[in-house]
Amino acid sequence: MQIGVISLLDGLVYGMLLFMLASGLTLILSMMGVLNFAHASIYMLGAYFAYQISHWVGFWPAFVLAPLLCGAIGAAIEVWGLRRVHHNGHIAELLFTFGLVFIIGRAVQMAWGMLPLPYRVPASLDFPLFSVYGENFPAYRGFMLLVSAGMLFTTWLLLKKTRIGLIIQAALTHPGMVSALGHNVPRVFTIVFAGGSLLAGLAGVIAGNYFTTESGMADAMGPIVFVVVIFGGLGSLAGCFIASILMGMVQTFSVVMDWSFADLLSPLGITLAANNLLGEILTIPVSRIGPLVPYVLLILILLFRPRGLLGTRET
Amino acid sequence: MKRLRSIATVFLALLGIALWGPGARAADDTIKIGYIDPFSGAFAQGGDASLKMFQFVLDYINNKGGALGKKFELVTFDDKLQPAEALIALKSVIDQNLPFVMSCVGSNVGSALIDAVTKHNTRNPDNRLLLLNCGQLATELTNEQCSFWHFRFVGSVEMRAVARIKSLPPSVKTVYLLNQDYLFGQSIEKDTKKYLALYRPDIKIVADEFIPLMQIKDFSPYITKIKASGAQSLLTGNYGPDLNLLIKAGVDAGLDIRYDAYLGHVIGAATAIGETGEGRLTSVMEDHANVAVEEHNAEAEAFFKRWQDTHDFSFIEVPGLTQFEMLARAINQAGSTDAVKVAQALEGMEQKDLFGATNIMRKDDHQLLHPYYEAIFTKDVKYDSEHTGLGWKTEAKTSVADETLPTTCKMKRPSS
Numbered sequence: 001m002q003i004g005v006i007s008l009l010d011g012l013v014y015g016m017l018l019f020m021l022a023s024g025l026t027l028i029l030s031m032m033g034v035l036n037f038a039h040a041s042i043y044m045l046g047a048y049f050a051y052q053i054s055h056w057v058g059f060w061p062a063f064v065l066a067p068l069l070c071g072a073i074g075a076a077i078e079v080w081g082l083r084r085v086h087h088n089g090h091i092a093e094l095l096f097t098f099g100l101v102f103i104i105g106r107a108v109q110m111a112w113g114m115l116p117l118p119y120r121v122p123a124s125l126d127f128p129l130f131s132v133y134g135e136n137f138p139a140y141r142g143f144m145l146l147v148s149a150g151m152l153f154t155t156w157l158l159l160k161k162t163r164i165g166l167i168i169q170a171a172l173t174h175p176g177m178v179s180a181l182g183h184n185v186p187r188v189f190t191i192v193f194a195g196g197s198l199l200a201g202l203a204g205v206i207a208g209n210y211f212t213t214e215s216g217m218a219d220a221m222g223p224i225v226f227v228v229v230i231f232g233g234l235g236s237l238a239g240c241f242i243a244s245i246l247m248g249m250v251q252t253f254s255v256v257m258d259w260s261f262a263d264l265l266s267p268l269g270i271t272l273a274a275n276n277l278l279g280e281i282l283t284i285p286v287s288r289i290g291p292l293v294p295y296v297l298l299i300l301i302l303l304f305r306p307r308g309l310l311g312t313r314e315t
Numbered sequence: 316m317k318r319l320r321s322i323a324t325v326f327l328a329l330l331g332i333a334l335w336g337p338g339a340r341a342a343d344d345t346i347k348i349g350y351i352d353p354f355s356g357a358f359a360q361g362g363d364a365s366l367k368m369f370q371f372v373l374d375y376i377n378n379k380g381g382a383l384g385k386k387f388e389l390v391t392f393d394d395k396l397q398p399a400e401a402l403i404a405l406k407s408v409i410d411q412n413l414p415f416v417m418s419c420v421g422s423n424v425g426s427a428l429i430d431a432v433t434k435h436n437t438r439n440p441d442n443r444l445l446l447l448n449c450g451q452l453a454t455e456l457t458n459e460q461c462s463f464w465h466f467r468f469v470g471s472v473e474m475r476a477v478a479r480i481k482s483l484p485p486s487v488k489t490v491y492l493l494n495q496d497y498l499f500g501q502s503i504e505k506d507t508k509k510y511l512a513l514y515r516p517d518i519k520i521v522a523d524e525f526i527p528l529m530q531i532k533d534f535s536p537y538i539t540k541i542k543a544s545g546a547q548s549l550l551t552g553n554y555g556p557d558l559n560l561l562i563k564a565g566v567d568a569g570l571d572i573r574y575d576a577y578l579g580h581v582i583g584a585a586t587a588i589g590e591t592g593e594g595r596l597t598s599v600m601e602d603h604a605n606v607a608v609e610e611h612n613a614e615a616e617a618f619f620k621r622w623q624d625t626h627d628f629s630f631i632e633v634p635g636l637t638q639f640e641m642l643a644r645a646i647n648q649a650g651s652t653d654a655v656k657v658a659q660a661l662e663g664m665e666q667k668d669l670f671g672a673t674n675i676m677r678k679d680d681h682q683l684l685h686p687y688y689e690a691i692f693t694k695d696v697k698y699d700s701e702h703t704g705l706g707w708k709t710e711a712k713t714s715v716a717d718e719t720l721p722t723t724c725k726m727k728r729p730s731s
Contacts, residue, residue: 003539010535106355114360115628115701116559116587128569135542136569211532212559212587215359220529220556255536288496291530 002133007252009132013141015248016148020203021221022228022240023155024196030172030235031192034082034093038100040222042197046070046204047213048108051119059122067201074197078190101218109215116214144206151202152241159237168192172235173312224251227298233308242309247294254290261286345388346381346652348447349408349416351401351428354393361420361555364582365450366391368632371622376639382646387639396420398427405431409444414652415642417447422499425451426460433462436654436729443654447642449635453502457680461724464654466661466681468638469601472499472552474718475577476506478599478687480514482711483548483575489519490575491546493537495557496525503552503577521546529556534564542570554578559587566591573597579692580707582628585700588692593705596692602633603690603707604698606670615669619698629700634685637668641676655729675715680724687713 025039049069053062077100085096120126121140128136159165171178171188179185211217224247232243261282286293301308350369352362369389377386390413392404401424408416418428425448436443448456448467452475457467470478483490492507494500504523511518521544526537538561541549549572553561562574572595578584579598588596604623607615622630641664642657649656662678674685689711696706 003536003543006539007536010533010539014533109359113627114363116360116583118586118589118703120589131569135539136567138567140567210563212556212563212583214556214583214587216356216529216556219356220532252533252536256540288525289527291527 003256006132006135006137007256008249009137009141011249011252012245013145013148013248014252015245016145016152017203017207018224018228018248019241019244020148020151020199021225022232022244023152023237024199025225026229026232026234026237026240027168027172027192028196029229031168031175032082032093032189033090034097035226036193036196037094037097037222038077038104039196039200040218040225041101041104042070042074042200043204043207043221044108044215044218045073045104046201047119047208047217048112048117048204049201050205050208051112051117051213054119054122059124063205066205067198070201070204071194071198074200075190075194077197078193082193083186083189105215105218112215114215116212119209119213121209140210144210147202147206151199155199155237164188164191224294227294231294231298231301231308233311235312236308236310239308239310247297250293250297251290254293255287257286257290259286260284345386346383346415346646347388347390347411347413349392349404349411349413349444350389351392351394351404351408351416351418351424352420353396354391356395358396358420358555360583361581362393364628365419365632367626368630369449369635371630372632372636372639375618375636376643380643382643383650387643394418394421394424396424398424401427402431405435409435409442412442413444414654414657415445415447417449419448419450422451422453422456422502423497425453425456426498429456429460429462429465432464436464440729445654445658447638449632449638451499453498454506455498455502457682458723461680461722461726463658463681463726463728466658466676466683468641468676468683469634470685470687470718471682472502472577473506473510473720474682474684475599475687476503476510477514477718477720478689478711478713479550479575479577480507480510481713481717482597482599482689483515483518487548487573488517489521489544489546490548490550491521491541491544491572492523493541493549493551493553493561494525495528495553497528500525500528500552507550507552526553526557531557532560534561535568537561538564538568538570541565541572542568546572548573548575550575552577554581555583556587559584562588562592562596566595580629580631580690580700582631583701585629585692585703585705589703590705592692594691594693597689597710598692598707599687599689600631600707601685601687602631602670603688603709604629604700605690605696605707606688606709608697609709610670612670618669623698627701633669634683637666637674637683637685641666672715675719677719677722680722680726682722684715684718686715687718689713 021043025036028034028036046066049066050062053065081096082093085092125140125143127139129139129142130137159169167183167188171185228243228247232239352365353359354362373387381387392407394401394404418424428446432446446465450469452472454471454473457471492504494504574596576598579596580600604619607619619630645657645660646652648660661676662681664676666674668674672686674683676683688709690707690709692705693708694705696708699706
């Protein structure tokens, strides 16, 4: 029971963080058909900028400025990079963003070095908020949850209630038609790319001091974000949200599952020896392979429902 | 026609650079060591730190004369911590006829390299090279996988486990084992259990957990489990983000436990863990900056101070210094860089390390035997780590005699 409640909270926080990262990526992928490999790199940039700004000025200015900087970089990438490469096709765009991963990664290493940075949680948020069964829930996690929820609400508001949001929604599923109706679709693309990058940067700002800020952080976050985007489906933010929370919960709860599939079978009277391949696979406790489960889910969804959970568009 | 001309120009330019540029050397005045480690990707910081420390060591050795009148030189190759990439790098090393290859990070890479070097040397007796292991610790590498061509200059996981277990205070009665799920982590788990049973049968292992390597971002579910288990000490071989995030999560959750790490002192740990680790984090290490102060060794202290004044992270490569001092002596004794002669000179060699302790390169398994220091992360020290204001203070030391453990190695020696 105790473990259940705490894991629920932890899974929620992690899932919301994933959503912040994945939502930007799903918007970009859905609208522009570009799989932005550099998304996790912008997340990393957000963390590094936040460290630098909070080092010079303070955490709260960094909280505002770093995501804006990332948004600006996203806009620059779109206008001067992607737009030029666009007429060469999807593969060219893919390769371009893939190349960006290496450039941004190396630039970060050259500018800040390879050591983890002492980017710390601000003192104003560094206290236990409440305690669940004797275990502290830090205020900063509550803050992370608040920021992610706020961002979710703001994005929803922007997309559903504003004119530009309506245009973006339409362009998500029918970009050709929206263009034919006279809207400046390239500018919409830039806005979306910049917005997605801003979200990624924001995720970096709030996660960078909680998890460590170091040069490998993009490689660490990248894969799981792609799983979320594809699992949730293209063109659907709701699907992305469900997938993020699901993956967050799966990652968290799998840790506390110390049983293996063989244990499930033993009440049926079937015992498995661990000395052959099948036996060995089934006697591994779930907690040991926990982080593998999202990828298994990815394979399953691609096999049975390639559109994703709530996908509205085929690529 | 114009396009053909521009292609030709570029080709000639590249050819020129290749032939007359830095790559071309008529005569070699240096003894080259191929150095394979991750220099890019998620593990780049380990390789980069190691490279800087070894360059510092080689400056010191080369200033004292190097070997056979020649200086040592490192030629780096990036393996991204992938055994497949390391083997490709090894091929380059062999193609360039480098007499020595060394690698420090990743026992999985070490295992692949031992296998490849042994096979190559057996099949190519006229083009042999020696493998110097500067940090791949899995015990299996000098037990089941031991090879005449492989020399390990840092203590095995087993030796580390002895130091770790012997330094646990008598008040600790319950431990939680948490390790990374790959060759090194599994080696740690195996040897921890073995030596707990041998030296501390009073200690109960409440849990034995594996985590996938460098995958977990959020350790709070693990902290929940650890808290529920009631363990007094978290005994972990984790390093890098797997350790830093674990400790941060634990301290944030208010977990009251000792963090008894095997590699709590590697680069980046002090910065990432910071004040949260004060008085809680212990680690076992081959050396640290304050040993020189504690043992009143002025020469060693000067060495560490020279490093500390010009670098942002701590020097932990005293075994690396010992490695090159021994290699230089062996090359001088052998009169050449011939693999068999140098190997025969190296095995059985005794060498005083920077702190004056006599290290022994054991002949049976080519494992260097050296002392260990168990230290706690605290403010009360002369030299801090990575400008955090906190550093390592020795709590316990194990001697070479303590660290001389039996080996299962059945080494095949070359007949020629």
